[in-house]
Amino acid sequence: MVSRFKEALNSGKFVITSEVAPPKGTNLDKMRHHIDILKDKVDAINVTDHQSSVMRFPSLGGCLAIKEKGGEAILQMTCRDRNRMALEADLLFAHSRGIGNVLCLTGDAVPVGDHKEAKGVFDLDSLQLLKTIRQMAAGQDLGGNKLEGVIEFCAGAIVTPEARPIEPQLIKFEKKVEAGAEFFQTQAIYDLENFARFMEYARKLKTKILAGIVLLSSARMAKYMTENVPGIFVPQNLIDELAATPKDKVLAKGIEIAGRTIATLKKAAICQGVHIMAIGKEEVVPDILAAAGL
Amino acid sequence: MKSITKQKTTEEIQQGLKGLDRVFVVGCGTCTTMTKTGGIDQVEEIKGRLQQMGKRVTGSTVIPTACDDMTELSLKENEQFIRSADCILSLACALGVHRMSLSLGKPVIPGVDTLFIGVEETPGFFREACAQCGQCILGETAGICPITACHKGLVNGPCGGTNNGRCEVDKEKDCAWTLIYNRLNAQGRLELMHRYQPPRNHHVALKPRAVKIV
Numbered sequence: 001m002v003s004r005f006k007e008a009l010n011s012g013k014f015v016i017t018s019e020v021a022p023p024k025g026t027n028l029d030k031m032r033h034h035i036d037i038l039k040d041k042v043d044a045i046n047v048t049d050h051q052s053s054v055m056r057f058p059s060l061g062g063c064l065a066i067k068e069k070g071g072e073a074i075l076q077m078t079c080r081d082r083n084r085m086a087l088e089a090d091l092l093f094a095h096s097r098g099i100g101n102v103l104c105l106t107g108d109a110v111p112v113g114d115h116k117e118a119k120g121v122f123d124l125d126s127l128q129l130l131k132t133i134r135q136m137a138a139g140q141d142l143g144g145n146k147l148e149g150v151i152e153f154c155a156g157a158i159v160t161p162e163a164r165p166i167e168p169q170l171i172k173f174e175k176k177v178e179a180g181a182e183f184f185q186t187q188a189i190y191d192l193e194n195f196a197r198f199m200e201y202a203r204k205l206k207t208k209i210l211a212g213i214v215l216l217s218s219a220r221m222a223k224y225m226t227e228n229v230p231g232i233f234v235p236q237n238l239i240d241e242l243a244a245t246p247k248d249k250v251l252a253k254g255i256e257i258a259g260r261t262i263a264t265l266k267k268a269a270i271c272q273g274v275h276i277m278a279i280g281k282e283e284v285v286p287d288i289l290a291a292a293g294l
Numbered sequence: 295m296k297s298i299t300k301q302k303t304t305e306e307i308q309q310g311l312k313g314l315d316r317v318f319v320v321g322c323g324t325c326t327t328m329t330k331t332g333g334i335d336q337v338e339e340i341k342g343r344l345q346q347m348g349k350r351v352t353g354s355t356v357i358p359t360a361c362d363d364m365t366e367l368s369l370k371e372n373e374q375f376i377r378s379a380d381c382i383l384s385l386a387c388a389l390g391v392h393r394m395s396l397s398l399g400k401p402v403i404p405g406v407d408t409l410f411i412g413v414e415e416t417p418g419f420f421r422e423a424c425a426q427c428g429q430c431i432l433g434e435t436a437g438i439c440p441i442t443a444c445h446k447g448l449v450n451g452p453c454g455g456t457n458n459g460r461c462e463v464d465k466e467k468d469c470a471w472t473l474i475y476n477r478l479n480a481q482g483r484l485e486l487m488h489r490y491q492p493p494r495n496h497h498v499a500l501k502p503r504a505v506k507i508v
């Protein structure tokens with residue numbers, strides 16, 4: 001069964017994905033509310049996997065909640081918390097429950113999160129996880145044993161076009177494509193010139209790129225991300241634009257910036273789609289899409 | 295190559311010595327002397343602290359190399375003072391604790407935490423260079439070990455956390471994969487980085503690891 005998201009990727013249309021974050025606890029109301037907002041507006045919804053190494057309700061559970069509502073889910077899987085056996089088992093389970101898409105990530109380091117004393121596993125890395133999916137789809141687990149019933153996933157990965165230095169990142173990117181990554185969702189991009197340069201390189205490889213769009217909600221946040229989040233660079237002119245906006249209009253400005261970035265990417269056919277991360281402000285994703293003319 | 299240690303805090307030492315009032319202190323003349331965690335000076339210093347805790351120090355010694363087989367002899371020389379103690383407090387690394395535990399039958403309480411096997415890169419700066427994984431890939435990574443130098447032990451290239459050549463967990467630390475890239479590039483061997491590295495084999499040597507040389 002080909003996933004709906006994969007069909008969208010192959011249809012040639014401008015693909016839109018977004019994401020929801022599971023709660024810390026068992027109250028799923030807010031996540032379900034976000035799923036309701038997003039499910040008919042986007043081609044697929046990612047569910048983050050203990051993002052920033054903060055323990056939460058599992059990504060798998062979030063994906064099932066999306067399925068229950070008839071949405072299309074992308075299961076984010078990091079290698080930080082599970083060894084290869086646990087990852088393989090979760091892939092079997094996800095497939096059995098009709099989840100058709102996986103995003104393979106190495107995972108943030110444990111000490112950046114809220115369980116600083118935990119053991120980081122990293123038995124596999126993102127690349128090896130991609131290969132595992134291919135091997136299991138071909139009927140074999142990592143122990144070399146035959147599977148009774150195989151998995152099938154549209155598997156993707158991430159890439160950071162603003163990584164400094166970029167060269168080692170590009171080698172890893174290429175290896176991920178070779179390992180069978182069918183799509184990439186990028187880290188947030190703001191500098192379209194740099195992104196276009198990255199895309200020139202990426203176009204030579206056969207894969208689909210969804211540009212990461214992170215909503216800027218204030219000049220302070222933009223500055224903070226540039227200074228503190230590896231792989232994110234917000235150009236000064238955008239920071240200035242936000243800083244010059246009155247406080248009560250700054251969210252609208254962030255929406256406008258995100259919308260205009262998406263519109264430019266689509267119009268110039270720079271990449272195959274976008275991945276919108278609203279980080280807690282999922283309600284405004286439809287506004288971002290409207291601002292982009294979508 | 296040195297066994298790198300850090301002294302436990304007074305509270306931790308106190309906790310370790312709970313119910314053990316008479317203490318014999320042992321330091322080591324090699325690694326813990328070098329790292330100033332268990333040499334002559336530190337042994338003297340801790341004796342003072344033990345007395346403040348209300349402990350009786352029955353004696354002390356600094357064994358030249360506490361992890362080797364001469365340790366038994368050194369302890370024998372001090373046997374009467376050790377016999378009259380409830381325990382030995384070790385300022386040697388954990389390997390020394392192992393050795394000391396083999397003779398005289400007294401409990402040996404570690405006064406230091408053993409952190410890693412390190413090389414002294416510049417005077418006084420010790421760095422972990424090898425995690426003894428049992429399958430060395432240094433030949434493919436330009437002599438920089440990704441298992442050890444990369445926080446996540448990644449073998450296929452950098453994560454997305456590289457921060458201007460620094461690691462996401464510590465702005466003071468170089469990203470191992472930036473270093474590996476630079477050195478492979480300088481050696482004209484970048485193709486090695488393009489090579490897929492399969493998952494590590496954790497079965498290569500089962501714990502506890504041991505080798506017999508014949």
Ligand code: SF4
Pocket residue numbers: 423424425426427428429430431432439440441442
């Ligand atoms: S790969 Fe690294 S950890 Fe393994 S033996 Fe070589 S230097 Fe040591």
Ligand code: SF4
Pocket residue numbers: 109443444445446447448451452453454455456457460461462463468469470471472
């Ligand atoms: S930033 Fe570099 S050293 Fe740190 S975890 Fe990522 S790849 Fe490893």
